[in-house]
Amino acid sequence: MYCTEMALHTDKYQINMIYAHWLNGTHLKQTVFEAYFRKLPFGNGYAVFAGLERIVNYISNLQFTEEDLDYLAMQEENYKPEFLDLLRNFRFGGNVYSFEEGALCFPNEPLIRVEGTIMETQLVETALLNFMNFQTLIATKASRIKSVAKDDVLMEFGTRRAQEADAAIWGARATYISGFDATSNLLAGKIFGIPTKGTHAHSWVQIFDSEDEAFDIYARALPDQVSLLVDTFDTLESGVPNAIKTARKLEAMGKRLGSIRIDSGDLAYLSIKARQMLDDAGLPYVKIVASNDLDENTIFNLKAQGARIDSWGVGTQLITAADQPALGGVYKLVEREHNGEMEPTIKISGNPEKVTSPGKKDVLRIVSKESCKCIADYVCFPHEKQARTGGNLRLFDPMHPYIKKTVKDYEAIPMLQPIFERGELVYDLPALEDIKAYHTQQLDMFWPEYLRKLNPEIYKVRLSQEAWELRQRMIEERLSLHEEEGR
Ligand SMILES: Nc1ncnc2c1ncn2[C@@H]1O[C@H](COP(=O)(O)OP(=O)(O)OP(=O)(O)O)[C@@H](O)[C@H]1O
Ligand SMILES: O=P(O)(O)OC[C@H]1O[C@H](OP(=O)(O)OP(=O)(O)O)[C@H](O)[C@@H]1O
Ligand SMILES: O=C(O)c1cccnc1
Numbered sequence: 001m002y003c004t005e006m007a008l009h010t011d012k013y014q015i016n017m018i019y020a021h022w023l024n025g026t027h028l029k030q031t032v033f034e035a036y037f038r039k040l041p042f043g044n045g046y047a048v049f050a051g052l053e054r055i056v057n058y059i060s061n062l063q064f065t066e067e068d069l070d071y072l073a074m075q076e077e078n079y080k081p082e083f084l085d086l087l088r089n090f091r092f093g094g095n096v097y098s099f100e101e102g103a104l105c106f107p108n109e110p111l112i113r114v115e116g117t118i119m120e121t122q123l124v125e126t127a128l129l130n131f132m133n134f135q136t137l138i139a140t141k142a143s144r145i146k147s148v149a150k151d152d153v154l155m156e157f158g159t160r161r162a163q164e165a166d167a168a169i170w171g172a173r174a175t176y177i178s179g180f181d182a183t184s185n186l187l188a189g190k191i192f193g194i195p196t197k198g199t200h201a202h203s204w205v206q207i208f209d210s211e212d213e214a215f216d217i218y219a220r221a222l223p224d225q226v227s228l229l230v231d232t233f234d235t236l237e238s239g240v241p242n243a244i245k246t247a248r249k250l251e252a253m254g255k256r257l258g259s260i261r262i263d264s265g266d267l268a269y270l271s272i273k274a275r276q277m278l279d280d281a282g283l284p285y286v287k288i289v290a291s292n293d294l295d296e297n298t299i300f301n302l303k304a305q306g307a308r309i310d311s312w313g314v315g316t317q318l319i320t321a322a323d324q325p326a327l328g329g330v331y332k333l334v335e336r337e338h339n340g341e342m343e344p345t346i347k348i349s350g351n352p353e354k355v356t357s358p359g360k361k362d363v364l365r366i367v368s369k370e371s372c373k374c375i376a377d378y379v380c381f382p383h384e385k386q387a388r389t390g391g392n393l394r395l396f397d398p399m400h401p402y403i404k405k406t407v408k409d410y411e412a413i414p415m416l417q418p419i420f421e422r423g424e425l426v427y428d429l430p431a432l433e434d435i436k437a438y439h440t441q442q443l444d445m446f447w448p449e450y451l452r453k454l455n456p457e458i459y460k461v462r463l464s465q466e467a468w469e470l471r472q473r474m475i476e477e478r479l480s481l482h483e484e485e486g487r
Contacts, residue, residue, distance in 0.1 A: 004061040007090075008068050010126040015072065015079075018119050022083055027119045030342060032335035032360040034110035035132060038353055041140055041324045045456025046446070048143045048439060049099040049111055050135035050174045052419070053429055058127050060425055062092050086119075093423035094120040097416035099363075100430070102177050102439030104446065105136070105415075106461045109363045109377050111329070113416055125331045134167065137327040139174040141318055143439075144296040144453055146179030148303065153311035155197050156183040157291060158319025171319045177435050184313075192432050199227035199261045199289065199313075211238055215246040225258030227289060230274070235262055240274045244281045259287035259311065267292065268305035275308035287311055295322070296453060332356045346474040357467060358474050364412040366393065367445065374445050375407055377415070380464035387412045387464075395462045 021027035040047055064072075064087045072079055072087070094116020105111055112128065114121050146154060156175045162168035172188035182197040183189060189196035200218055208214040211233060219226045228246065230239025240260065247257035260278075262270050267290045278286045290302070291313035299312055316322060334356065335342050344358035357379070364378045364387045376395050378387050387393050390412070396404040419427040430438070449457040463471070 004057075005065055005068070006058050006127060007062055007064045007087075007123075008071065009058075009130070010123060012075075014122050014126060016077060017122055019077065019079055019083055021118050022086060027086075028117045030335075030337040031116065031118050031121045031333060032342070033114045033121045033125065033331050034334050034361065035112040035114075035128060035329055035331045036108060036110050037133075037136075037327055037329040038107050039328060040107055041137055041321070041327055042144060043454070043456075044140055044144055045450045045452065045459060046104040046106060046140075046143075047136055047327070048139035048174075048178050049103045049105045049132075050101050050139040050177055051131040051133075051170075052098050052101045053173075054131045054135070054170060055096075055098070055112070055128055056419060056425065056427070056429060058131070059092050059096065059124060059420060062090070062124070064088055064090060090119070090123075091423060092116070092120055092124065092420065094420065095418070095422065096420040098419050099415050100417055100435075100438065102139075102435040102442060103415065104442045106377055106459050108357075109379050109461050110361055110416065111136075113360060114331075115360070129329050129331055131170075133327040133329040135170055135174045136329070137321050137324070138171045138319065139178045140327075141296075141321045142175035142178035142180055143443075145299065145312075145314060145318060147451065147453055148296050148300040149312055152309070153182070154180040155289075155311065155313045156180050156185070156318065157313040157315035159185045159315075161316040162319040168319065173432070175318060176432065177439055179436070179439070180314075194432070199229055199259075202229065202232045202263075205229065205232040212242040212245055215242050216249060219246050219250055219255075219257065220253075224255045227259040227261055228257065229263060230260045231262050231264045231270075235265060235270050236273050236277070240277050243286075244277065244283060247281070247283050247286060257283065257286050259289045261289040261291060261313070263291045267298075267309065268302050268307040271302075271308045272306060289313060291315070293317060300453070334358055335360050344470060344474065346471065346478060348475065348478050355471070355475060357463060357471050359467060359470055361467060363415040364388065365415050366395075366407060367411045367413060368407075369409045369411055372445065373447050374459070375410060376460035376462050378412065378462055378464065380467055384464055384466060394465065395460060396465070396468075397460075398463065398468050 018027055069084045069088055073084060094114060097113040099105055099111045156172050159168040162171055168185055169188045172183040172185050173192050176194045182195040184198050186196055188194050204218060205211050205214040215228050228243045230243050243260045250257050271288050274288055287310040288308055289311040290309040293316060294312055294314045295317035333345055336345050346358040347356040349355050359381055361379050362382050366375045366378050368375055380387060393407045450459045
């Protein structure tokens with residue numbers, strides 16, 4: 001999973017651009033790129049940033065192997081041997097700033113900023129977006145599920161339905177960051193230290209001549225608190241009564257049945273009935289696990305119906321982010337070196353949402369000192385002092401200039417942390433438990449209206465006046481240049 005040979009995990013056009021720059025003598029010019037997304041997934045009010053650990057690992061090990069170079073030498077582009085020598089000696093020597101994993105994040109703010117030569121910044125784009133987009137998407141989906149499951153136990157069961165192994169493993173980690181309690185995937189458990197849990201499959205029951213024999217043998221073989229799957233034949237007529245029989249035998253042995261799992265049928269009705277049967281049998285401690293294509297909406301509905309479910313096994317819908325299978329994070333050039341100086345650059349689009357914000361930017365999270373809740377994210381240039389020194393801060397919505405607000409008495413928290421400086425890793429990757437705790441602290445800093453699952457309030461992300469004016473000026477300059485060229 002920590003595959004270290006990932007230099008070719010990039011789109012061919014990156015290598016071709018670097019090649020053309022090299023032939024042109026421009027591959028060492030300095031650049032600044034920013035990674036961000038434009039639209040929140042699932043109609044959620046926030047996203048949960050994830051992917052940094054893998055990005056750090058990728059950049060730290062970024063090196064072309066001899067096999068990589070042999071493979072590149074075979075390409076139809078016929079790269080010159082001197083270019084392959086350049087790649088052979090390549091090491092990332094740039095700067096990376098990033099949100100920390102577990103942070104809440106929002107559209108149109110830089111989540112990662114990469115500064116370096118064209119060769120460095122262009123080479124890492126594809127992998128960086130690949131890791132950030134997938135892990136952030138799954139962490140966000142998991143956070144929605146956590147918001148409805150609340151203190152119930154959440155188990156990630158998605159591996160068999162995931163888009164291959166990497167998605168299963170890193171996806172499991174992303175769900176743990178956002179509040180899942182365990183995964184069924186042992187490799188994810190081993191690599192990341194995530195607690196692992198499991199029940200048993202229908203095949204376990206089918207293999208025996210009777211369900212009660214299957215339950216007894218399983219419960220005897222495994223330690224205390226085993227979980228039995230009760231829906232192979234008939235949940236209420238056979239599964240639950242047989243599980244009760246096994247539970248009684250376990251009690252006689254000084255052990256306890258941990259839970260039953262229901263995986264089909266009407267989960268509200270069956271769980272209510274099963275709870276009653278377990279309680280009537282003097283087994284109030286036996287918990288009920290549910291699974292079967294669950295997501296935040298089914299869990300929310302089941303709870304509204306009074307389902308007596310203590311623990312949720314969630315697979316397909318979560319690990320594939322089935323209702324929105326991709327986060328559209330992009331990586332855009334915001335500054336370039338020109339005549340030895342760094343200057344801002346813009347990408348214009350017919351779609352106003354796609355016009356980029358020129359210039360390298362920081363993100364400050366503006367937090368009220370009175371309520372300790374977040375007010376807005378403020379995107380400004382590194383040299384802008386106003387927000388950093390706590391001066392009165394004017395937040396305005398450029399699309400609706402009448403919407404403005406001045407904030408006082410706030411703290412401005414820088415969200416982009418230094419990760420690499422001149423190629424050196426300067427960031428201590430936090431332990432996964434600390435990332436999980438940081439995510440909970442982040443949630444506590446937002447009013448519930450931004451966190452609700454349906455039609456949340458839109459959290460403000462505001463460009464500073466200076467950043468906004470530069471953007472407007474560059475749009476106008478571009479348009480008049482375009483008009484002149486058209487003449
Ligand atoms: N009371 C309920 N309210 C809302 N949704 C439910 C309820 N009970 C179960 N569901 C959900 O409805 C869907 C049922 O799907 P499906 O019809 O395939 O399951 P099933 O009847 O158990 O069949 P199978 O045995 O093939 O799994 C699942 O997503 C399940 O989580
Ligand atoms: O429904 P999901 O959210 O994806 O959760 C994972 C599913 O995987 C298993 O089913 P499967 O039919 O693959 O195996 P089984 O024979 O053990 O039930 C399990 O019983 C869940 O239903
Ligand atoms: O342990 C389980 O019950 C489990 C694990 C993976 C997928 N479905 C169920």
